[in-house]
Amino acid sequence: MIKFINVSKRYNKDIIALSNISFEIESGEFVFIVGPSGAGKSTLIKLLLKEEEPTSGSIVINKKDITKLKKREIPYLRRSMGVVFQDFRLLPNKTVFENVAFAMEVVGASPKEIRRRVPMVLSLVGLSDKADKYPRQLSGGEQQRVSLARAIVNEPSILIADEPTGNLDPDTSWEIVKLISEINKRGTTVVMATHAKDIVDAMKKRVIALEKGNIVRDEARGAYGYAL
Amino acid sequence: MDMLFRNLKYFLKEGFSNLARNRLMTIASITSVMAAMLILGLFLVIILNVNSLTNQVESQLELKAFLKDNISEQQVTQIGNDIKKIPGVTSVVFESKEEALRKFKQQLGDKSYLAEGLEKDNPLPQSYIVKVKDAGLMKDISNEIKQINGVDKVSYGQDVVDKLLGIIKIIRIVGLSIIFILFIISIVIISNTIKLGVFARRREINIMKYIGATDWFIRWPFLIEGVVLGLVGALLSVALLVLIYGYVLDIINNKLIVFQLLPLEKIVGDILVYFSVIGAIIGALGSGLSIKRFLNV
Known part of the structure; x- marks a missing residue:
């Protein structure tokens, strides 16, 4: 499903963000990417989203080498992935419903499909009663749930979460992780970069640990493994 | 097809609702388009008038080919035909000795008695009055007519015409440069104003990119917005221009007699x-340019 083959990323020649890393993620897996700040987690996510190009190596997603993708093909790559960020990135002047519907409008869904899918996804994330609220009227956890709903509404095969609990308190964080886990059980591959030790330790999922641009650990049922 | 129509509806809805949502920006953009184009328009009107004025002057310019006295009537006709064949000549009118004298008397007015008695031994030459398409051609045409057998000399007021042509040329060059500069300035002002709007929505563009929107999907509403801004600004500037020009016409046309605006x-x-x-x-260019930078995510 996702394959990194000898991938390196260098900025300005001497700053090495990722050095010659290789790994493979199977369809339906749930993988944590952990490591201290500056270890290369963000770079890895950016490479997945083709926001940046690797300096060398190749990245294969859904059997396609995305480093060879043309610029105009990038949108279609991104449609196969749902993304959730630490800062939610919702549109402030659209309601919850509109924010989720927006992701469907972008890919050209019909109004009929939109009216059918959006309420379904909103109920999945437990926000059916907040459909008409604006993001500023919601708590942080609720906003992240909207952003999750938006990420999965087009039924992507991969969900990428970049520090999704970074701005949330522990209880709320757990709610979000449970939701992500729920999405994973429905067959979506999940890649989650995180700092949250408790969550990683409790979930007992595969952990890929990065340090100074290298993979220092890749365990099937791993733990966070760093002192806080 | 269905999707195309749906997208079009989305682009229009999005474009117009953005205009309404960012009302202040909309007004600022329209005002700057209007101001820039009003200045552009005022200069354009001036240039158009100078052009029509020079055309009027040019069409009044004529040259006169005086014929030798001792030539046959057949030769006179031949010369007329030869002149007509010269490229650039628009009209050739013959003036006989008698006509020349009559005009001379007319010019003398109440002193016409001075010309009394000239009828018997008329000293004025017969001539062809030649009009040309373009004042710039006068010199060449006059030289060509001089070559024709039986033509005594050609006159067209060289000094005046040459000076006039020089002035007209300068006015045209200056005017066109000013229009060109103003056009560039308008584009810069407008693209900057729209850039502010795009900048305010860079977050939205960024999110769209992550969701997997194509560049054109993101671009269209902005282009529609830009076109609407440019169009409304332009129409307002035309309206103002018409008001101002009408007012100026009222004042000036009563006083200017020689040339009509x-x-x-x-x-x-x-x-x-x-x-x-x-x-x-x-508008389209301005918003297209402004959004370019934000699409590279």
Whole structure:
């Protein structure tokens, strides 16, 4: 499903963000990417989203080498992935419903499909009663749930979460992780970069640990493994 | 097809609702388009008038080919035909000795008695009065006529025409440069104003990119917005221009006798069409340029 083959990323020649890393993620897996700040987690996510190009190596997603993708093909790559960020990135002047519907409008869904899918996804994330609220009227956890709903509404095969609990308190964080886990059980591959030790330790999922641009650990049922 | 139509509906809805949502920006953009194009328009009107004025002057210019006295009538006709064949000549009118004398007397007015008695031994030469298409051709044509057998000499007031041509040329060059500069300035002002709007929505663009929107999907609403801004600004500037020009016409045309300013009806149509097109292009170009930077995510 996702394959990194000898991938390196260098900025300005001497700053090495990722050095010659290789790994493979199977369809339906749930993988944590952990490591201290500056270890290369963000770079890895950016490479997945083709926001940046690797300096060398190749990245294969859904059997396609995305480093060879043309610029105009990038949108279609991104449609196969749902993304959730630490800062939610919702549109402030659209309601919850509109924010989720927006992701469907972008890919050209019909109004009929939109009216059918959006309420379904909103109920999945437990926000059916907040459909008409604006993001500023919601708590942080609720906003992240909207952003999750938006990420999965087009039924992507991969969900990428970049520090999704970074701005949330522990209880709320757990709610979000449970939701992500729920999405994973429905067959979506999940890649989650995180700092949250408790969550990683409790979930007992595969952990890929990065340090100074290298993979220092890749365990099937791993733990966070760093002192806080 | 269905999707295309749906997208079009989305683009229009999005474009117009953005205009309504960012009301202040909309007003600022329209005002700057209007101001820039009003100045552009004022200069354009001046240039158009200078052009029509020089055309009027040019069409009044004529040269006179004086014929030798001792030539046959057949030769006179032949010379007339030869002149007509010269490229650039628009009309050739023969003036006989008698006519020349009559005109001379007319010019003398109440002193016409001075010319009394000249009829018997008329000293004035017969001539051809030649009009040409373009004042710039006068020198060449006059030289060519001089070559024709039986032509005594040619006159067209070299000094005056040459000076006039020089002035006209300068006015045209200066005017066109000013229009060109103003056009560039308009584009810069408009693209900057729209850039502010795009900048305010860079977050939205960023999110769209992550969701997997194509560049054109993101671009269209902004282009529609730009075209609407440019078009409305341009139309307002035309309206103002018509008001101002009408006012100026009222004042000036009563005083100027020699040259008439172009009538309002004659320029409004052209300017309306040109400005609508230019405004739309400037708007689209401005927003297209402004959004380019934010699409590279």
